[in-house]
Amino acid sequence: MPRPFCVDENPPVFEILVSECADRVWVNGPDGSSLGRFSKVFGMDIHRTAAEQISGLPECLHCKYGRCGVDDWRLFRRQMEATYGVELPADLIGF
Numbered sequence: 001m002p003r004p005f006c007v008d009e010n011p012p013v014f015e016i017l018v019s020e021c022a023d024r025v026w027v028n029g030p031d032g033s034s035l036g037r038f039s040k041v042f043g044m045d046i047h048r049t050a051a052e053q054i055s056g057l058p059e060c061l062h063c064k065y066g067r068c069g070v071d072d073w074r075l076f077r078r079q080m081e082a083t084y085g086v087e088l089p090a091d092l093i094g095f
Contacts, residue, residue: 013030014027014028014029014030014035014084014086015027015028015032016028016086016088016092018092018093021094022092022093022094023039023040023041023093023094024037024038024039024040024093025037025038025076025088025092025093027080027084027086027088029049029050029084031049031050031051033047033049033050034047035047035049035080035083035084035086036076036079036080036084036086038068038072038073038076038093039068040067040068040069040093040095041067041068042065042066043063043064043065043066043067043068044062044063044064044068044072044075044076045060045062045063046060046061046062046063046076046079046080046083047059047060047061048060048061061079061083062075062079069095070095073090073093073095074090076088077090
């Protein structure tokens with residue numbers, strides 16, 4: 001069961017979930033939509049907001065499928081901060 005890790009910002013509030021074995025992270029937006037997912041095995045996705053997708057924009061901003069390493073985790077963290085202002089601690093994922 002993923003353990004919750006919430007960012008204390010008023011608003012927006014982002015939900016950050018981390019798998020128990022620290023190999024997957026999910027970032028959900030204030031509206032509950034999935035904004036980003038990172039997995040050491042399955043890849044990473046950084047998505048547009050639900051509102052942007054409903055307006056007709058493509059879902060993915062940055063997606064990679066397959067195994068991800070430390071450099072991919074750094075990129076994911078940088079992209080989540082640049083796109084949504086979400087700062088993810090480096091040690092959320094274990095390598």
